[in-house]
Amino acid sequence: MGKRDNDKPDSETAGGLSRRGFIGASAAIGAVGSAAGLLGGGLLAASSDVRAAGQGKADVAPGELDEYYGFWSGGQSGEVRILGVPSMRQLAAIPVFNRDSGTGWGQTNESIAILGESHKRGWQNGDTHHVHMSYTNGSYDGRWLFVNDKANSRVARIRCDIMRTDKITIVPNVTSIHGLRLQKVPKTGYVFANGEMIVPQPNDGRDLENPANYWTLFSALDAETMEVAWQVWVDGNLDNVDTDYAGTYAFSTCYNSERGVHLGDMMRAERDWVVFFHVPRIEAAIKAGKFKTIGDSKVPVLDGRQAAGSDFVRYVPVPKNPHGINTTPDGKYAIANGKLSPTCTIISLEKIDHLFAGKINEPRDTVVAEPELGLGPLHTTYDGRGFAYTSLFIDSQVVKWSVEEAIRAYGGEKVNYIHQKLDVHYQIGHLKASMAESRDCDGKWLMALSKFSKDRFLRVGPLHPENDQLIDISGDKMVLVHDGPAIPEPHDCIMVHRSKVRPKAIYTRDDPMFAATVAMAKADGVDLEKDSKVIRKGNKVRVYMTSLAPSFGITEFKVKSGDEVTVVITNLDTVEDVSHGFVMTNHGVGMEISPQQTASVTFTAGHPGVHWYYCSWFCHALHMEMSGRMLVEA
Numbered sequence: 001m002g003k004r005d006n007d008k009p010d011s012e013t014a015g016g017l018s019r020r021g022f023i024g025a026s027a028a029i030g031a032v033g034s035a036a037g038l039l040g041g042g043l044l045a046a047s048s049d050v051r052a053a054g055q056g057k058a059d060v061a062p063g064e065l066d067e068y069y070g071f072w073s074g075g076q077s078g079e080v081r082i083l084g085v086p087s088m089r090q091l092a093a094i095p096v097f098n099r100d101s102g103t104g105w106g107q108t109n110e111s112i113a114i115l116g117e118s119h120k121r122g123w124q125n126g127d128t129h130h131v132h133m134s135y136t137n138g139s140y141d142g143r144w145l146f147v148n149d150k151a152n153s154r155v156a157r158i159r160c161d162i163m164r165t166d167k168i169t170i171v172p173n174v175t176s177i178h179g180l181r182l183q184k185v186p187k188t189g190y191v192f193a194n195g196e197m198i199v200p201q202p203n204d205g206r207d208l209e210n211p212a213n214y215w216t217l218f219s220a221l222d223a224e225t226m227e228v229a230w231q232v233w234v235d236g237n238l239d240n241v242d243t244d245y246a247g248t249y250a251f252s253t254c255y256n257s258e259r260g261v262h263l264g265d266m267m268r269a270e271r272d273w274v275v276f277f278h279v280p281r282i283e284a285a286i287k288a289g290k291f292k293t294i295g296d297s298k299v300p301v302l303d304g305r306q307a308a309g310s311d312f313v314r315y316v317p318v319p320k321n322p323h324g325i326n327t328t329p330d331g332k333y334a335i336a337n338g339k340l341s342p343t344c345t346i347i348s349l350e351k352i353d354h355l356f357a358g359k360i361n362e363p364r365d366t367v368v369a370e371p372e373l374g375l376g377p378l379h380t381t382y383d384g385r386g387f388a389y390t391s392l393f394i395d396s397q398v399v400k401w402s403v404e405e406a407i408r409a410y411g412g413e414k415v416n417y418i419h420q421k422l423d424v425h426y427q428i429g430h431l432k433a434s435m436a437e438s439r440d441c442d443g444k445w446l447m448a449l450s451k452f453s454k455d456r457f458l459r460v461g462p463l464h465p466e467n468d469q470l471i472d473i474s475g476d477k478m479v480l481v482h483d484g485p486a487i488p489e490p491h492d493c494i495m496v497h498r499s500k501v502r503p504k505a506i507y508t509r510d511d512p513m514f515a516a517t518v519a520m521a522k523a524d525g526v527d528l529e530k531d532s533k534v535i536r537k538g539n540k541v542r543v544y545m546t547s548l549a550p551s552f553g554i555t556e557f558k559v560k561s562g563d564e565v566t567v568v569i570t571n572l573d574t575v576e577d578v579s580h581g582f583v584m585t586n587h588g589v590g591m592e593i594s595p596q597q598t599a600s601v602t603f604t605a606g607h608p609g610v611h612w613y614y615c616s617w618f619c620h621a622l623h624m625e626m627s628g629r630m631l632v633e634a
């Protein structure tokens with residue numbers, strides 16, 4: 001293949017088409033040829049046409065604010081990112097499961113306390129997938145964000161007032177927390193988390209070679225305490241999860257009904273399931289003591305496997321290896337996405353009521369439609385006007401379709417439920433419309449998170465950026481308005497109107513984030529707002545100092561090599577943006593201290609000599625002079 005450079009992105013051709021055009025044409029041909037009846041008379045829109053039509057719609061002028069907060073999972077970075085929408089400007093990164101040298105997350109004493117057992121185990125990586133905001137009566141309430149860690153089976157909570165993680169929980173009895181969703185009404189009381197990979201129960205070395213005894217569990221965490229409230233033992237591998245708008249059900253897609261441990265074994269069945277969990281019945285069973293525990297865990301576990309015949313779980317068969325599950329904003333339906341089937345399955349939640357009540361005996365009778373949409377349907381989102389938008393991974397497209405028209409077509413009526421297909425670039429995974437996971441779904445913007453970018457951006461080496469594409473869905477047709485490279489791998493996102501989020505401009509001195517450090521200072525007789533002093537207790541040295549641009553309250557202190565040194569800094573500045581940093585040179589030590597914040601870090605004093613510390617966040621015209629010396633004696 002011929003040589004390419006970044007100045008000639010279309011230099012590779014196939015029969016006169018650019019590589020980009022060839023791929024786009026292939027997607028169109030594949031959608032028409034291999035799924036000929038799926039277009040339903042809808043329009044297949046070319047990206048170049050709609051790009052021209054949508055120019056300028058995503059522009060946010062300098063000094064103007066975005067209308068939406070976008071919260072992106074950071075994937076293998078282990079963080080959460082904040083973007084402004086529609087500008088797509090990255091505003092912040094929130095460290096969660098990762099170590100962050102800028103803020104000192106994973107190094108400061110305050111963050112180590114939050115990481116807790118994770119820090120003790122030495123975990124410094126994470127794989128964030130699904131980020132969701134807490135609810136009150138089905139509307140976003142701006143209290144918390146929750147995000148999962150697939151790599152290390154954890155769930156984290158982020159305070160939205162300061163955009164910092166404040167709780168992290170390791171979920172017992174499971175491997176790989178994947179799906180994560182929240183109870184929507186009356187408020188977010190539970191955080192539901194899916195264990196994906198099947199393992200022996202308990203996973204303590206027994207049954208290593210006996211997959212017949214491998215299982216997984218569905219978990220519910222208390223949103224206030226972040227403790228695991230209960231778990232349900234299930235068949236298969238749980239994938240994605242969602243909840244209703246009545247507070248009754250959580251429901252999960254579930255693949256590997258075969259319970260295999262190799263790829264071929266996980267794809268034999270033509271149908272897997274959506275598993276429905278009746279939350280009030282589960283709570284009643286727990287209260288009645290009808291549970292067991294597994295291994296060393298004290299979490300109550302109910303048996304929800306089909307063989308157990310419980311009254312709180314139902315399995316609805318759907319085609320094949322389903323992936324996403326998404327509730328319509330009117331609360332009527334749950335839509336499961338087929339992945340290895342060209343269909344989505346629309347399940348009536350009213351009929352799920354009847355299934356649990358015994359008025360329906362056949363679980364498939366809860367299905368009210370199974371529209372054919374295209375190849376590789378993964379996730380569905382909504383505009384609040386009756387239209388659904390589904391990502392087609394293999395076709396590299398977003399398909400816009402009518403839920404009610406699909407139901408009518410399933411009943412035999414001749415109706416074209418597909419209204420448009422739009423090429424995206426390339427291999428789209430998640431997609432999300434603005435406010436779409438709440439009752440306030442507003443149908444303005446849709447975000448397509450494409451896994452491949454191929455030749456759309458400057459080359460940056462073998463690891464390519466991914467491609468976030470912003471689509472205007474406010475009119476009759478989807479209009480692509482923005483391509484934006486994304487650092488791999490942002491798995492999912494939500495878009496929340498800025499009126500729902502109320503972050504603080506500055507810390508308050510009584511913030512619980514640093515309450516333990518304040519209590520330590522009080523025990524040492526230190527007034528953090530006034531005192532700068534050194535306290536020695538054997539080989540433990542605590543250095544308390546203030547910071548006020550452009551100086552630290554202590555500009556030198558003396559310790560011995562090998563001393564355990566704790567530096568506590570209180571930022572006395574009251575002006576927004578005047579953050580300070582503390583870096584101890586040649587010790588691998590650094591942290592950030594925002595205005596009115598107290599932060600601390602503990603390290604071991606190194607070799608004898610002079611070691612400078614300095615402010616690492618530009619704060620003042622004399623920022624470079626904001627420094628001091630640690631004098632280390634032999």
